[in-house]
Amino acid sequence: MQTRFFMPETIENAVGLLADEAGYRCLAGGGLMVPALRDGYRPAGLISLKRLSALKGVTPQADGVVRIGAMTTHDAVSSASGLVGGNALVRQAAGRIAHPVIRNMATIGGTLCRANPSADYSCALLAAGAEICLRGLVGERVVAIDDFVTGDGATLRREDELLVAVTLPSGLQGSSAYVRFSRVDGDYPVVTTSARLEWADGAVRSARVAVGGCGPVAYRVPAAEAWLYGLARGENIPDDFFDAYVAAADPVSDLKGSAEYRRMLIPGMLRRALVRAFADGSALQ
């Protein structure tokens, strides 16, 4: 059977198509779907989201919350002036994904739906505290990224739902940093780390710190994050913090590195992310 093809002009039409027929799939940037088609994958229908202009763009709102449309390319996110402070890590991550031409095509929504634990966004958006907006026929629901990603390639998105946007909490009182390591620049990273700090009175008020590439999902260790509360710039981060993240890792061994190698990368890369986030946060009081 031939794959049917649709290019809806409104979100309502796109959601209607998804609800219409099981087996219809969304087409975002094409970087994942088109190679699958080339290898013989034939969904019942493809719904190109390219004409949905409502899904494109980075929009800072008055309260500091930033909304990123699902069809916003990595290139657009990497140059978005609204991603500052606690949200700067998302801009940094977007600018390091793959190569320039791929960043012209690939989108935040497509990347999130694939939920590759090694993807730059998997780690950065977890530390950023992103929320995922899913639109179905009956309305929109919002899911925290911590819950949204349930495994390697698995998310809470139902087949009849369209991922319409990612929202980030206000980064105005925050600082952040994203660090990746790959043997060849532009490859999927081997290990990624991200830190997002909120500041009050010259000290950390809250923190979200994430590691990617070391298990089926990027992960945080909230108990260890709490040890950062109250720290000012230059204060020592306890060794237990780094040990807790290494202990929580569940890496595989593959071509890019053994599980042991990945575990060894975690403390240094976490420290690098935290040093940068602390340095950027020193301007905030």
Place this chain on the structure above:
Amino acid sequence: MKGIATNFRVNGGPCRIDAPAECTLLDVLRGTLALTGTKRGCDVGECGACNVMVDGVVVRSCLTLVAELARCEVLTIEGLGSGFTPGGVQQAFVDAGAIQCGFCMSGMIVAATGLLARNPSPTVDEIRAGLAGNLCRCSGYVKVIEAVLLAAARGRAQTA
């Protein structure tokens, strides 16, 4: 085979393609339209040999479905100039001696054209970052960078 009818433009001329949903722009360029300047390297978006512009943005034609191109403007290496009348970036690549086997060159030149449109005076580091993802298996990257610097200098001289 009954397909999806798509109207778009290629190098300034109108084009109507009937093709199945999974047909890529690269398939159409090299097959139906015989514009073989665009090369098929890896066919999964990793090598850059198939770069073209769609509405002024550099994309991989192997990752672009032709059915998505309704009303779009496609520009290929053939649209940038010919052997008799090469475009400015093409001439710079020839003059800098940047071409070895030539297989990656169409993608390199399209990517360089996109880079120079965004940044007419790139530094060496900006050229390296801007052309990342274009693989040359002759490994002749140094002269490619020199070619882009030359094209940029000539472009500035022209607009000065």
